[in-house]
Amino acid sequence: MRSSVPHILHVAQPVEGGVARVVTDLVAAQLAAGMRVTVACPQGGMPAEALRGPACTVLRWDATRSPGRRLPGEVRALARLVREVRPDLVHAHSAKAGLAARLAVHGRLPTVFQPHAWSFEAVDGVMAHLTRGWERFGARWATRVLCVSEAERRTGERCGIAAEWRVVPNGVDTHRFRPEGDRASSGAGPLVVCVGRLCRQKGQDVLLAAWPEVVRRVAGARLVLVGDGPDAARLRSGAPASVEFAGATADAAPWYRAADVVVLPSRWEGMALAPLEAMACGRPVVVTDVAGARESLPPGHSPSCLVPPEDPGALARALTALLRDEPLRTALGAQGRAHVLVAHDLRHTTDAVADVYRELLGIAVTPAAPDEGRKCITT
Structure with a gap:
């Protein structure tokens, strides 16, 4: 088993909304666990603003939200970043980052792809056919496909995506998101x-x-x-x-x-x-x-x-x-x-992702907050 500290590269696009919060929460937990973490994402947005500092490297990766004419240049730029950063594992979030990262890494490093909802569900007709075809082809360059629900995994399988699946439900910070005393009526309507x-x-x-x-x-x-x-x-x-x-x-x-x-x-x-x-x-x-x-x-x-x-x-x-x-x-x-x-405490999620990294790297990846009751659903 390797004794070095694992170096994780997260590739994120988009940089707002739920995907950004998932990346931010994962990175914070991994830094607390002593991992080396780099985030590649477009300038601005939650990950760069929330994570910039001495403990985490945030690199600018200019990428649009959807595939287009800029894709080849985005893939080349990401490939350069991967060569410079030399991570032990790449974790790509969402369809666009998953597309670019798998093309850039091409299976040369352990690669975790997390769709955060399948791209082909957002389009119809020819585009849906093309995106399903890409996901079937690109699965060969994902060491693990990490789904946030069993339904997401089943959708992938139903569309012919042959992958090494893991299902880790999303989690939230139950200290930050909690009731605060009795709700006082504002006097306005419901x-x-x-x-x-x-x-x-x-x-x-x-x-x-x-x-x-x-x-x-x-x-x-x-x-x-x-x-x-x-x-x-x-x-x-x-x-x-x-x-x-x-x-x-x-x-x-x-x-x-x-x-x-x-x-x-x-x-x-x-x-x-x-x-x-x-x-x-x-x-x-x-x-x-x-x-x-x-x-x-x-x-x-x-x-x-x-x-x-x-x-x-x-x-x-x-x-x-x-x-x-x-x-x-x-x-x-x-x-x-x-x-x-x-079932959805953030600690369960971050522990389960650490288990996936441990499996792929053969490294002791220590969770930030061990919890004997943690739950990871795998298939």
């Missing part, structure tokens, strides 16, 4: 909060289509959309006065705690962080019945919390029912908090 990038995947357009029915049935109901993204201007256009656009925030915890209900009407997911963070804060959630979102709920959770995607009527009925039933909201919040503590 509050629904949606946290997520303003884009087609997250389905805020469906939520806005459902919202007039909620307001008609629940007097004074208010909706806050927390986040920014490419659909911001379109979503703001024509939104009623009962809807507030709060923009992006570095800390969504106060919004979760203020909410009566947290909703995420996604069209697809790997496993979103927002419902986990909301449940960790003791808040009830409503999510769409898509793969990763479904898997994030506690076993036996109320069916009213799970609605079909792209169905404004069902979403309005679910939100209305919860807003009218305070005892149910309280019970669901407590159940969600208990579930996250057991």
Whole structure:
């Protein structure tokens, strides 16, 4: 077994939203465990801002969010960084970084690819066919494909991707995301909060289509959309006065705690962080019945919390029912908090990723905070 300190290179694109938070949390835990860590990502965004300092090297890797004409240059630039950094293992996050990293490394180093939701779920027609074909071909250059839910792995297998799979559910910091005393009434109407990038995947357009029915049935109901993204201007256009656009925030915890209900009407997911963070804060959630979102709920959770995607009527009925039933909201919040503590604590996730590194490197990779109850689902 090698005795040297492992050197991990994380390659990240995008640099905002859930992927950035996952990278930031992993890197922080790995630095605490004594690993050497380098992050390659575009300038700006959460990873570079949160991790810059003497303990972590953040290298600028200029890459767009989607493949395009710049891809060959992005791959060459990343290959140069890999040669200069000389990591022991490369961990690539999301479809774009996974594409570039696997082309740059080409199987010469242990490579972990973490899709954070499959790229082919975001497109249709010819593009979906092409992206599925790439993922089937590119799997040969991923030593492990790390999925955040069993459903994400099953989707990959169903699309013909032959890989060495590991499933490590997303985790959240249950100290940062926690209830804080009794919720005091603001005197305003009941509050629904949606946290997520303003884009087609997250389905805020469906939520806005459902919202007039909620307001008609629940007097004074208010909706806050927390986040920014490419659909911001379109979503703001024509939104009623009962809807507030709060923009992006570095800390969504106060919004979760203020909410009566947290909703995420996604069209697809790997496993979103927002419902986990909301449940960790003791808040009830409503999510769409898509793969990763479904898997994030506690076993036996109320069916009213799970609605079909792209169905404004069902979403309005679910939100209305919860807003009218305070005892149910309280019970669901407590159940969600208990579930996250057991199954989605961040320490479980970081320990499980360390286990994957240990397996690939043959190195003793010590977790930052050992936990005898840690849980890693593998297949």
